Amino acid sequence: MRFVVVSFAFFPHTIRPFFEGIVHTMSELALLGGPKGKTKPFPAWPVFDDRERKAINDVLESRAWWREPGTRTETFEREFAAAHGAKHGIAITNGTHAIEVVMAALGIGMGDEVIVPDSTFVATASAVLFAGAMPVMVDITRDTQCIDPALVEAAITPRTKAIIAVHMGGHPADLDRLGEIARANNLTLVEDCAHAHGSEWRGTRVGNFGIAGTFSFQQSKLMTAGEGGVIITNDDDFELKARSAHDCGRLPGEWFYAHFSYGSNYRLSEWQGAILSAQLTRLDEQTAHRHKNARLLDEMLADVPGITPQALDDRCTRNGHYAYIFHYDKNEFAGASTKRFIEAMTAEGVGNQAAYPPVHALAVFQNGAYRKRLCGDQAKDEHPFLEAEYPETARSAWECYWIPQTNLLGDEADIEEIVTVIKKIQANAGDLV
Ligand SMILES: Cc1ncc(COP(=O)(O)O)c(C=O)c1O
Numbered sequence: 001m002r003f004v005v006v007s008f009a010f011f012p013h014t015i016r017p018f019f020e021g022i023v024h025t026m027s028e029l030a031l032l033g034g035p036k037g038k039t040k041p042f043p044a045w046p047v048f049d050d051r052e053r054k055a056i057n058d059v060l061e062s063r064a065w066w067r068e069p070g071t072r073t074e075t076f077e078r079e080f081a082a083a084h085g086a087k088h089g090i091a092i093t094n095g096t097h098a099i100e101v102v103m104a105a106l107g108i109g110m111g112d113e114v115i116v117p118d119s120t121f122v123a124t125a126s127a128v129l130f131a132g133a134m135p136v137m138v139d140i141t142r143d144t145q146c147i148d149p150a151l152v153e154a155a156i157t158p159r160t161k162a163i164i165a166v167h168m169g170g171h172p173a174d175l176d177r178l179g180e181i182a183r184a185n186n187l188t189l190v191e192d193c194a195h196a197h198g199s200e201w202r203g204t205r206v207g208n209f210g211i212a213g214t215f216s217f218q219q220s221k222l223m224t225a226g227e228g229g230v231i232i233t234n235d236d237d238f239e240l241k242a243r244s245a246h247d248c249g250r251l252p253g254e255w256f257y258a259h260f261s262y263g264s265n266y267r268l269s270e271w272q273g274a275i276l277s278a279q280l281t282r283l284d285e286q287t288a289h290r291h292k293n294a295r296l297l298d299e300m301l302a303d304v305p306g307i308t309p310q311a312l313d314d315r316c317t318r319n320g321h322y323a324y325i326f327h328y329d330k331n332e333f334a335g336a337s338t339k340r341f342i343e344a345m346t347a348e349g350v351g352n353q354a355a356y357p358p359v360h361a362l363a364v365f366q367n368g369a370y371r372k373r374l375c376g377d378q379a380k381d382e383h384p385f386l387e388a389e390y391p392e393t394a395r396s397a398w399e400c401y402w403i404p405q406t407n408l409l410g411d412e413a414d415i416e417e418i419v420t421v422i423k424k425i426q427a428n429a430g431d432l433v
Pocket of ligand 1: 097120121166192194195216218227228359
């Protein structure tokens with residue numbers, strides 16, 4: 001609560017003391033007219049300099065603007081794979097398409113099921129549907145916000161072909177357990193690494209634990225060309241199938257108009273390949289910076305009641321931190337709703353990236369539209385998991401705050417200001433209800 005001193009000089013002497021002095025008018029909170037808690041701006045995103053300028057100009061001058069005669073996208077996919085310790089990289093138009101290409105290369109389709117987390121961007125599930133298979137949602141674990149391996153195991157049916165793990169906010173899913181489950185049940189593990197460029201599990205970069213890892217380069221991601229994606233893999237046979245699927249069913253070295261399998265045009269342009277090579281030169285340093293700032297936030301938030309950050313598993317040796325996710329307990333904030341808290345944080349000048357709504361509850365699943373992608377029995381079957389409860393996903397969707405990665409690129413003062421803002425909102429939370 002803020003108190004404002006006003007002058008009552010024009011009142012007669014006798015009654016002045018009654019009015020003069022402290023008059024309660026306004027809140028400390030920026031949302032309610034108080035001063036902003038965040039005084040200096042966070043670093044701008046995307047980051048670019050002469051590396052990107054030169055890259056774009058080189059493509060322009062070369063007149064090779066698409067990958068067929070070009071070299072830049074090919075170079076980038078090699079660089080990105082190498083930076084992640086993988087054998088192959090296939091640059092793709094975006095992260096959604098990258099999963100679609102993986103599904104195509106794995107031959108996943110009619111009648112199949114693929115297990116996905118209920119807490120993710122729709123793309124993880126829609127790419128499965130696009131293949132004509134059914135995404136089966138399971139809940140996440142409370143601590144890491146990633147797919148719960150025990151629930152994955154319970155969801156396996158004779159139709160299950162693959163598991164897609166999403167490394168939520170940059171934190172790897174339990175790749176040890178998921179790998180064991182996949183091996184024991186003859187399933188393929190795919191890693192959706194859209195949030196996790198540079199993240200590591202036991203010292204190995206994500207994307208190397210299943211048949212393939214898919215990444216996104218959409219504007220908000222950890223490196224960007226506005227849009228874009230890549231698949232990494234260590235499997236030669238899979239690589240050839242995915243490369244073919246992403247290029248209209250062509251095969252490397254064969255005639256341009258020979259098409260050997262069903263595929264489509266998922267090729268990334270030379271502009272994007274060139275920019276991404278430049279962006280990649282900063283990834284390591286930016287990842288280390290975000291990881292360090294996130295640990296600082298962990299420390300500084302440890303004594304703030306009602307704020308529980310996403311846990312850092314001991315086996316996660318580096319978290320790329322697409323976001324700094326924390327659970328918000330309104331009971332420690334005078335009962336102010338998550339929505340109100342988000343409004344207050346945003347007004348104070350801290351970034352907010354909306355958490356994902358539960359996938360099973362999206363209109364496309366609830367109104368039955370998804371069935372148009374399925375065939376045979378599967379199109380008519382009951383899908384009881386669409387009516388199930390996903391308590392941890394719900395908690396994540398409606399009671400969590402996501403500080404975007406760009407805020408983590410700030411300096412120590414930025415991190416301190418984030419914590420000051422949270423404490424300020426807590427101290428004045430009564431004004432929000
Ligand atoms: C977890 C996850 N998977 C896949 C995607 C799809 O990536 P894109 O937007 O590049 O298609 C996103 C993008 O937001 C994502 O967050």
